[in-house]
Amino acid sequence: MAAVSGTAAVGGERLCGSDIPTNPPLLRRILTKFIANEVRKVGVERVVVGLSGGVDSAVSAMLAAEALGAANVLAVKMPYRTSSQESLQHADLVVARSGINSMQVEITPQIDAYFQRFPDADALRRGNKMARERMTILYDQSARWKGLVLGTSNKTELLLGYGTLYGDMASALNPLGDLYKTQVWALAEEVGVPGEVVHKQPSADLWVGQTDEAEMGFGYREVDRLLYLFVDQRYSRQELHAAGFAPSFVLRVVDMVRNSQFKRRLPVIAKVSNRTIDRDFRYARDWGR
Amino acid sequence: MPTAQFTLAVAQINPRLGDLEANLTLYAERTREARRLGADLVIFPELSLTGYFLKDMVSTVALRLDSAEVRQLAALSAKGGLVAGLVEETSDYRFYNSAVYFEDGEIVHVHRKAYLPTYGLFDEGRYLGRGDRIRCFDSRFGRCAMLICEDLWHPSTAYIAALDGALTVLCPSASPLRGITDQAEQDNNARYWELINSMYAQTFALFVVYANRVGFEDGVGFWGGSEIVEPAGARVCKGRYYEEDLIVGEVNLKSARRQRVISPLLRDENLDLTINELMRIRGRVDSTASGPAVVAPPVQSRLAPKPTRKA
Numbered sequence: 257m258a259a260v261s262g263t264a265a266v267g268g269e270r271l272c273g274s275d276i277p278t279n280p281p282l283l284r285r286i287l288t289k290f291i292a293n294e295v296r297k298v299g300v301e302r303v304v305v306g307l308s309g310g311v312d313s314a315v316s317a318m319l320a321a322e323a324l325g326a327a328n329v330l331a332v333k334m335p336y337r338t339s340s341q342e343s344l345q346h347a348d349l350v351v352a353r354s355g356i357n358s359m360q361v362e363i364t365p366q367i368d369a370y371f372q373r374f375p376d377a378d379a380l381r382r383g384n385k386m387a388r389e390r391m392t393i394l395y396d397q398s399a400r401w402k403g404l405v406l407g408t409s410n411k412t413e414l415l416l417g418y419g420t421l422y423g424d425m426a427s428a429l430n431p432l433g434d435l436y437k438t439q440v441w442a443l444a445e446e447v448g449v450p451g452e453v454v455h456k457q458p459s460a461d462l463w464v465g466q467t468d469e470a471e472m473g474f475g476y477r478e479v480d481r482l483l484y485l486f487v488d489q490r491y492s493r494q495e496l497h498a499a500g501f502a503p504s505f506v507l508r509v510v511d512m513v514r515n516s517q518f519k520r521r522l523p524v525i526a527k528v529s530n531r532t533i534d535r536d537f538r539y540a541r542d543w544g545r
Numbered sequence: 546m547p548t549a550q551f552t553l554a555v556a557q558i559n560p561r562l563g564d565l566e567a568n569l570t571l572y573a574e575r576t577r578e579a580r581r582l583g584a585d586l587v588i589f590p591e592l593s594l595t596g597y598f599l600k601d602m603v604s605t606v607a608l609r610l611d612s613a614e615v616r617q618l619a620a621l622s623a624k625g626g627l628v629a630g631l632v633e634e635t636s637d638y639r640f641y642n643s644a645v646y647f648e649d650g651e652i653v654h655v656h657r658k659a660y661l662p663t664y665g666l667f668d669e670g671r672y673l674g675r676g677d678r679i680r681c682f683d684s685r686f687g688r689c690a691m692l693i694c695e696d697l698w699h700p701s702t703a704y705i706a707a708l709d710g711a712l713t714v715l716c717p718s719a720s721p722l723r724g725i726t727d728q729a730e731q732d733n734n735a736r737y738w739e740l741i742n743s744m745y746a747q748t749f750a751l752f753v754v755y756a757n758r759v760g761f762e763d764g765v766g767f768w769g770g771s772e773i774v775e776p777a778g779a780r781v782c783k784g785r786y787y788e789e790d791l792i793v794g795e796v797n798l799k800s801a802r803r804q805r806v807i808s809p810l811l812r813d814e815n816l817d818l819t820i821n822e823l824m825r826i827r828g829r830v831d832s833t834a835s836g837p838a839v840v841a842p843p844v845q846s847r848l849a850p851k852p853t854r855k856a
Contacts, residue, residue, distance in 0.1 A: 277725045282732070286722060286766060289787050293559075293761045429764070538600040540763045544563045 280446030291323035297545040302403030307331035309343030313408040326355035383462030387423025404428035412437040417516020436480040554584035555771040557790040559760030562596030586626035590758035591719040594631040607634035622647035654682035656691035681709040694718040707749035722768040747778040750804035776804035
């Protein structure tokens with residue numbers, strides 16, 4: 257783990273229920289029910305999922321295979337020319353283990369064609385563009401395959417805003433959005449994700465050698481514990497300090513959560529009528545289903 | 546004379562959100578199946594005729610008790626009791642989260658949910674009117690009370706039901722799964738419910754019939770696990786977690802008698818003491834506030850009055 261020293265909560269004040277619970281068999285049962293139920297009520301039987309070679313998409317895909325049957329899951333591998341070979345191999349391991357369908361769509365031509373016009377674009381712009389290209393491919397394949405796009409974003413990255421809006425954050429349904437990375441790891445073992453995929457350094461693979469933890473500057477396990485206490489257990493900042501988290505770490509993470517709130521909401525709509533979408537026009541998404 | 550022994554079924558269904566027609570069909574199918582299995586009384590979950598997260602659909606799925614749809618439900622009770630969970634529309638156009646008890650083709654009792662959860666993921670108080678009474682009623686199956694889901698999280702409701710003579714508490718519920726604990730086979734909300742169902746059954750020496758739904762609405766799952774708990778706290782039968790089910794169990798009201806002989810807590814209940822103390826507490830409570838009044842200490846500012854500053 258590339259954890260930054262001095263931020264880990266060791267020896268601080270601990271209240272009851274301060275550890276993130278993991279109950280992989282129960283999560284597996286609930287999430288397969290969720291996928292089967294939410295997919296079928298729309299009148300389809302299938303899902304399509306972008307398979308990166310990482311643990312999150314592997315868990316989503318394997319849960320879907322269990323919920324709907326492997327034949328009803330299409331995994332799409334969408335490498336760019338700099339994507340790691342290991343990622344592709346890991347994606348293939350997941351396909352082989354689960355028996356799901358797979359296809360590969362290289363995104364290099366469309367990415368390079370675009371950035372030829374903007375050669376100065378930095379790595380972040382390029383990474384976000386790639387994430388959005390992959391999204392458009394998934395939604396196109398979704399229409400061809402007649403399946404819903406299955407999300408793979410976990411609660412840690414959703415809270416930190418460590419994802420691309422309308423890119424990897426886009427999906428029709430997401431079984432992992434309420435699970436911290438720590439919980440995804442535990443679930444991965446439960447559903448049989450190959451060990452190589454579970455135990456490697458998490459990476460968005462946006463550029464060569466990137467790892468999430470080096471880029472963010474802290475480890476998933478420690479930030480998960482902080483987020484769990486802050487979000488789920490509603491600890492105040494003072495209580496987080498007392499629990500052993502360095503004030504600078506708390507401040508940074510709380511800022512990341514607040515500053516990325518826009519990514520977790522629909523675009524802001526200017527209210528002019530008496531009944532505005534989502535403000536006073538309120539219906540469940542499963543309206544009539 | 547009410548029957549002391551009867552067969553009770555809970556239909557643990559997954560209704561379609563906002564689709565009355567589909568859910569009426571589901572009610573008819575499950576009731577038929579339950580009757581075939583010998584059920585005298587069939588209980589459906591809270592709002593299971595309409596779905597739970599109705600939001601702005603409340604007024605479009607609401608039913609008047611004299612509507613054709615409610616007559617259809619009444620017809621399902623021609624051969625025994627039936628409890629339905631629906632949105633009730635009154636003649637002055639109010640909407641309630643109601644449980645309706647039918648017997649022999651007639652409405653015998655309606656309970657309007659008195660405690661509407663409006664916190665966390667719940668928004669009932671925004672869309673529905675609040676019921677203002679808890680009354681037992683006599684049925685072919687003895688004296689019953691209906692309490693809907695959150696009602697039972699307020700101990701006063703079960704207490705009132707017990708003192709009003711209930712031998713059976715029927716609790717239609719739409720309880721969402723939430724909270725995970727290491728190694729439990731069900732979520733935390735399910736575990737808490739099981740605790741209170743058993744606790745109320747034993748504390749008041751009566752049957753608790755808990756009817757929960759399953760399925761997902763916008764990602765929120767309902768955990769099922771319906772159960773019939775007898776007066777000594779043991780389960781007569783139990784529904785599966787997270788999956789549709791139809792549970793059928795025998796209820797013998799003499800178990801309540803045996804439990805009340807062993808442990809005559811209800812006989813010893815001192816109603817005057819309770820009422821007197823509640824009146825005393827109510828007298829202390831500011832009628833405009835929802836919590837106990839706090840006597841504010843006199844204001845003693847240590848700060849000197851701030852000089853007014855001119856911009």
